[in-house]
Amino acid sequence: DFYRVLQPMARGNIIQGLFNTQDDNLHRAMKKPIAAMYSMSSMVEFEPYIDTTIDFFLKRLEEVQKKDSRNSCDLGAWLQWYAFDVMGEVTFSKRLGFLDEAKDVDGIIAIIWKHFQFCSVVGQMPWLDYVWAKNKFVNRMLPAKMHPVIAFALARARERKQKPSSLEGKNVANVQNSRNFMSRFIEIQAKDPSIPESFVTAWAYSNVLAGSDTTAIMLRSIIYFLIRNPSSLRKLTAELTQARSEGRLSNIVTWAESRRLDYLDACVKEAGRLHPAIGLPMERVVPEGGAEICGKHFKAGTVVGMNPWVIHRNKEIFGSDVYEWNPDRWLGDETRRREMERCLLTFGMGHRTCIGKNLSYIEIYKLIPTLFARYDMELADPTKEWHLANSWLVVQTGLDVKLRPKRIL
């Protein structure tokens, strides 16, 4: 019942999305129309949107650097603002304003975090959710409040519909001016009236909610582990230097360029292994007929689950140094690498696997080399550890970093 607890209440109604619905039919109905949109070939069309945000992110970092005499900043917060603004750009062609304002706009990040803090505890005692959060009587007494991301998504959907180049009916094929997620969602819904209009908001809402914090967590991990492991950072720097000297590294690294950076690829996988975004079991319910798991029989209805933090520290799969940062484990023997990839739960597994993996990869594989090619980075206070809090998402705070522009790479 963990996923039911994750479903928010709005105006006395439970809001189900792709990420949290337990209803397989609804999941299928929500996923089928948009699944192809998230393929890698389709996602690379979003690269210009991501470039715009990276460009703005770099400008804002520079401004902050100039103001701070120690050249340091809370990079963890900036990465989160970047991740949220990318999702705004690709979903609505509009930054959500985090980088502009250098703050948590409308308290969106805090609201999401509070929700996860609640769900991670109540999710272990789901009956509490019935009497408390999903209690219709209590809910009716509360002032009607809309989640700021839902409000933002609804406003953008209304704007799109009011434009003269209406996306409804037969005009759909003519509208190619703006190809963000929202216009694609509206186009899909307009073509097939059996799809409820509410899906458009739910799809857009899922993008921002499921794709922002998770991407920020991964970006922070990659940067933190590289700074903490100088020999590894030297390897990445050498790879970037070589790429630049051969003319295959743009100022904002392209997705195509990053695909040729093997050590970068190994670092991204290793960060996903050592610090996966989800730190509690991803629960599943044993179907009719029961299931045999690890030699034990579980009867139908039993809740089982796997925690990526546990699986990723299995020595038989990942080697004896599972607690260490070692990107080289991904660069060795091909058969071993395949086996490790098969067991990697960074993006989940099976038919509920992450739909946005390709998009987050583009965001990550572009930003990380761009930053490390541009800056020398060190922790503002190497004696201070960052702080981790596990409320299903394992969020890091306190990644204060000194950034010094590199002269030549």
Ligand code: HEM
């Ligand atoms: C590094 C970034 C990301 C990580 C680590 C991540 C991780 C995950 C994981 C572990 C799941 C499975 C959860 C479960 O089984 O309960 C998942 C599902 C999902 N993710 Fe992501 N995600 C990331 C980025 C994104 C992005 C960018 C988007 C949207 C564009 C997104 C949208 C979704 C959705 C909609 C689901 C539910 C899919 C379904 O049930 O069919 N994610 N993600």
